[in-house]
Amino acid sequence: MTDPFLQIEHVRKSFGPTTVVEDFNLDVGRGEFVSFLGPSGCGKTTVLRMVAGFEEPSSGRIVIGGKDVTHLKPNQRNIGMVFQAYALFPNLTVAQNVAFGLKVAGVPKPETERRVAEMLNLIKLPEFGGRYPYQLSGGQQQRVALARALAPKPKLLLLDEPLSALDAKVRVSLRDEIRSIQKELGITTIFVTHDQEEALSISDRIVVMYGGKAEQVGTPFEIYNRPATKFVANFVGTLNVLEGVVSDAASGKVRIDSQELSLKGKLNGSKAGDRLSLALRPETIALGPKPGHDASLQGQIADVHFLGSVIRVRVGLGGGVVSLDTFNNSSTPPPTVGERAEISFSSNDLLVLH
Amino acid sequence: MKRAIAWTAFLLGSLIFILPLVGMTEFSLSMRRGVYSFDAYASVLADPQFRETFTYSVVMALFTIVFGVLLVVPTAYWVRLKMPALRPVVEFITLMPLVIPAIVIVFGYIRLYNTSSWLPLTGTAMGTNVLLMFGYTALALPYMYRAVDTGLRAIDIATLTEAAQSLGAGWTTIFAKVILPNVFVAVLSGAFLTFAIVIGEFTLAALLNRPAFGPYLQLVGANKAYEPSALAVISFGITWLCMGLIQIVARLAPKPPAQSH
Amino acid sequence: MSQATSLSRRLPTQWLGVVPFFLFALLFLILPALSIVIGAFRGPDGGFTLANIVGLNTPTIRNAYWVSIYVSFWSALLGCAIGFAMAAATVLGGLPRFIRSPLLTFSGVASNFAGLPLAFAFIATVGPAGLITVWLRTEFGINLRAATGFNLFSTTGLIATYLFFQVPLMILIITPALDALRREWREAAEILGATGAQYWRMVAFPILLPSLLGTFALLFANSFGAVATAFALAGPQLNIAPILLFSQIRGDVLGSPGLGYALAFGMIVITGLANALYLWLRARTERWQK
Numbered sequence: 001m002t003d004p005f006l007q008i009e010h011v012r013k014s015f016g017p018t019t020v021v022e023d024f025n026l027d028v029g030r031g032e033f034v035s036f037l038g039p040s041g042c043g044k045t046t047v048l049r050m051v052a053g054f055e056e057p058s059s060g061r062i063v064i065g066g067k068d069v070t071h072l073k074p075n076q077r078n079i080g081m082v083f084q085a086y087a088l089f090p091n092l093t094v095a096q097n098v099a100f101g102l103k104v105a106g107v108p109k110p111e112t113e114r115r116v117a118e119m120l121n122l123i124k125l126p127e128f129g130g131r132y133p134y135q136l137s138g139g140q141q142q143r144v145a146l147a148r149a150l151a152p153k154p155k156l157l158l159l160d161e162p163l164s165a166l167d168a169k170v171r172v173s174l175r176d177e178i179r180s181i182q183k184e185l186g187i188t189t190i191f192v193t194h195d196q197e198e199a200l201s202i203s204d205r206i207v208v209m210y211g212g213k214a215e216q217v218g219t220p221f222e223i224y225n226r227p228a229t230k231f232v233a234n235f236v237g238t239l240n241v242l243e244g245v246v247s248d249a250a251s252g253k254v255r256i257d258s259q260e261l262s263l264k265g266k267l268n269g270s271k272a273g274d275r276l277s278l279a280l281r282p283e284t285i286a287l288g289p290k291p292g293h294d295a296s297l298q299g300q301i302a303d304v305h306f307l308g309s310v311i312r313v314r315v316g317l318g319g320g321v322v323s324l325d326t327f328n329n330s331s332t333p334p335p336t337v338g339e340r341a342e343i344s345f346s347s348n349d350l351l352v353l354h
Numbered sequence: 355m356k357r358a359i360a361w362t363a364f365l366l367g368s369l370i371f372i373l374p375l376v377g378m379t380e381f382s383l384s385m386r387r388g389v390y391s392f393d394a395y396a397s398v399l400a401d402p403q404f405r406e407t408f409t410y411s412v413v414m415a416l417f418t419i420v421f422g423v424l425l426v427v428p429t430a431y432w433v434r435l436k437m438p439a440l441r442p443v444v445e446f447i448t449l450m451p452l453v454i455p456a457i458v459i460v461f462g463y464i465r466l467y468n469t470s471s472w473l474p475l476t477g478t479a480m481g482t483n484v485l486l487m488f489g490y491t492a493l494a495l496p497y498m499y500r501a502v503d504t505g506l507r508a509i510d511i512a513t514l515t516e517a518a519q520s521l522g523a524g525w526t527t528i529f530a531k532v533i534l535p536n537v538f539v540a541v542l543s544g545a546f547l548t549f550a551i552v553i554g555e556f557t558l559a560a561l562l563n564r565p566a567f568g569p570y571l572q573l574v575g576a577n578k579a580y581e582p583s584a585l586a587v588i589s590f591g592i593t594w595l596c597m598g599l600i601q602i603v604a605r606l607a608p609k610p611p612a613q614s615h
Numbered sequence: 616m617s618q619a620t621s622l623s624r625r626l627p628t629q630w631l632g633v634v635p636f637f638l639f640a641l642l643f644l645i646l647p648a649l650s651i652v653i654g655a656f657r658g659p660d661g662g663f664t665l666a667n668i669v670g671l672n673t674p675t676i677r678n679a680y681w682v683s684i685y686v687s688f689w690s691a692l693l694g695c696a697i698g699f700a701m702a703a704a705t706v707l708g709g710l711p712r713f714i715r716s717p718l719l720t721f722s723g724v725a726s727n728f729a730g731l732p733l734a735f736a737f738i739a740t741v742g743p744a745g746l747i748t749v750w751l752r753t754e755f756g757i758n759l760r761a762a763t764g765f766n767l768f769s770t771t772g773l774i775a776t777y778l779f780f781q782v783p784l785m786i787l788i789i790t791p792a793l794d795a796l797r798r799e800w801r802e803a804a805e806i807l808g809a810t811g812a813q814y815w816r817m818v819a820f821p822i823l824l825p826s827l828l829g830t831f832a833l834l835f836a837n838s839f840g841a842v843a844t845a846f847a848l849a850g851p852q853l854n855i856a857p858i859l860l861f862s863q864i865r866g867d868v869l870g871s872p873g874l875g876y877a878l879a880f881g882m883i884v885i886t887g888l889a890n891a892l893y894l895w896l897r898a899r900t901e902r903w904q905k
Contacts, residue, residue, distance in 0.1 A: 052802075052806055053805075053806075054802055054805075073805070074802070074805040074806045075805045075806070075807075075808045075809060075810060076808075077806070078808075079806055080806070080807075081802075081803070081806045083799045083802070083803060084799075086797060086799065087797070087799035087800065087802075087803045088803075089800060089803070089804075089817075089818045089822075090822065090903050091818065091821040091822050091903045092817075092818075092903070093903075100804070100807050100809070100817070101807035101808055101809075103817075104804075104807060104808045104809040104810075104813050104817075105808050132903040133903070134903065145803075148803075148807070149806075149807075152807065152808065356708060356709060357708060357709045357710070359704075359708065360703075360704035360705075360707075360708025360709060360710050361704070361708075361710065363700040363701060363703075363704040363708070364701055364704040364705065364708075364710060364714070367697050367698075367700060367701040367704075367782065368701075370697070370778050370779060370782055371721070371725055371779065371782075371783075373740055373741075373746075373747065374733075374736040374737050374739075374740045374779060375736065376740070376746065377736060377737075377739045377740025377741070377745055377746040377747065378735060378736035378739040378740065380739070380746050381739035381740075381745070381746060382739070425635060425636060425639055426636075428632065428635070429632070429633055429635070429636035432632035432633055433633065436629050436632065437629065437632070437633065440633060444633070444636065447636075447640045447644065447645075450640075450644050450645075450648075451644065452833060452836060452837075453836055453886050453887065453890050454644075454648055454840075454883055454886065455836070455839065455840025455842075455857060455882055455883075455886065456840060456842075457840060457842050457857050457860055457861060457864075457879075457882075458647075458648065458651060458840070458860075458879045458882055458883055459643075459644065459647050459648065460647075460864075461647075461651060461860065461864055461875070461876075461879050462646070462647020462648055462649075462650050462651050462879075463643070463647050464864065465647070465650050465651070465654060465876075466646060466647055466650050488639070488642075488643045489643065491639070491643070492643050492644050495644075547727070550727045551727065554730050554731065554732060555730070555843075556730055556731055556842065556843035556846070557842045557843060557861070560861075561861070561864050561865070568730065568731065568843065571730075571731040571732065571735075571847075572731055572843070572846065572847060575731055575734065575735055575738075575847045576847075576850070579744075582731075582735035582738070582739075583735055583736070583738075583739045585732060585735065586731075586732035586733070586735035586736045586739070589728070589731075589732035590724075590728055590732060590736075593724050593727050593728050594724050596727075597720060597723045597724045597727065598720075600723070601720060
């Protein structure tokens, strides 16, 4: 990256004997939107809190805009932050909440008022300045929290699971709103979430974290389609994993239960007898043969879920079960449970996880 | 730095408690010159007046607890279940004893229920005992009501009541077999607190001229040197016991079902 | 049971359920208080009069009220301050977790340890022959009373003694309020550039203010009506309102029953005013609550 705005270098954090973040490295470009994605306890929030200054790294360096801030207090970093929920000051009105950062910075009153009005317009709540937080819905509160974080014109915006306490519908609309405001202001943003759909839809890049380490850093497209590790493949999107054993490395033959697949050129470095995990996204699998699909397996329909536009079918393959999605077609009735079935896919879509 | 200030504040504040407790204990053991002894305690325990007044106060406390429970539990239950609109009024009334000093309340009793009034409770010893019990119930009302109301909040009384009704239970059965066992722990906390309040109470008993433990303490305090400290240690022990028992029964309390998110 | 009978039974039983409570409250709380109020405005002939209230304006009674307010005010204020410091040290100051539970249990005990035994404990400690008094005299040759002006049997001594139950009461009430301060509020303030002092002034203190005011009013009333401790410390001579009233009930020392009622009425007015002030302030500070 030519002009990294935020640099996290070899950052490590341990609380007593337990290490929660191990050697974390990341460069974030100016104006970039980066998500930290992972299950709870993976260290994503700890990294965010170290960037904010609430935790001090055990070792390593954090640089913002060329300035080493590793040991600076949070109130000297000029960062905006939105918390999970209920972080608005309950004793202050919406306008006073938004003005808080300006007030402590000693911004003159007329300018503060102008800026508050501008922020309330930005979050589309211009009439709400006089209300108290308890009078707002959860989604409105989080928008105010965003306005409050942005009012002092921070150089960096941190979002700590800001949507997780909201209900599904509000979550999607606020997610889009956050992204459009972020683009409009061009502010460098880090977004922490455990929801892969959220991360995929909103980010320029995603850092998938597990066990205190970054498993993979990449664009949503890369993360979804080319997961680097088994964890990433499993965590992001739905995935069918088939356990196989290499029967002939040279010709690319892999045995799955009693069936054999030919995967030429995908088994580099494996030898006969190696165990492999083969992963397939549900949308890459078809029922029956399909043009371009060069591999197939035999099985039996185990389950049929009608989801509206899509039908999710689960097919038993001896030892394992795979899920696949077919589009609902009004002229073709869905398969029935117990029927024998063949599934097909392109070996290019098969992910080999070592 | 922050922790050092915290420790300093904590330890300095603790002196307010520790010093008097050490002082009274040391003093209570110092009746015999030069050596520590339990002479003061022996002297107290040998005093027949101690036993009489203490027994009187224990009995008063027990009656107060029974009456308080019978008064508060049905009311709190009924208000929660059927008349939630009355809650602010009932709560206001239960808090009144915290605002109106006990001495004013008992002054009112003497004026209202004297020998020449329409209800001459103070005319007989038994009548005065009953009046004293009512007074103690009033003093304990804020604590008793809050304990029971908190206990009721922890269980879903509406569902419990409906379930019992659907099985054909009448109000007496519902109350005795369903509600009371479920708030038993809360009632016990209120009971121990009531006991702690009643046992050493002075003002009401003194002004109604009843031979209670409180006035006896005052008498000893005015006339003896070491015995008051022994009595203070004993009283402190009783208070500890009551609060300790509250803690123990609180641990046995039914926990409200965990909310799933 | 048929629908009709269940309906016809519902209305009366609904009110019947609260009758015992209201009857009790009427007979043993409301009417007694009311009878004092009425007595305060009734002359010896039974007619309405303001003479009793006017009669309160004597040096003795004025002084009794004044000393009572003084003692209650300072014991409540110091109780709030010390209790707050201890609770804040425990909740926010990073003291080890294991201190908390014993502190709260102990506070429950100490806040209920009042009356005569408490006075005895203080006499045994800082009274003329008390542990500390004697220790200071024999070890350092310091006369506590002469050196510091501290006299247990004065208002200062009364305030110090009341702290024994005022401080733990404050701890019991304010600890949950401190727990309710969310970590996010502090962090949000910090990241917005606020210093610790700014956070306290603009966020934490305003949020705690209703609890602080409420506890202050409670502590004030608590010590204002306390008779036993003061009686045991200083005897009937100490001129504070509740002791004066005590003597009046026992032996009509004021020489006029009506004046006694007026004295008691004045006490209700003062604790009532303290609470009204509290309610008014709370309404002003609590606009942001549901």
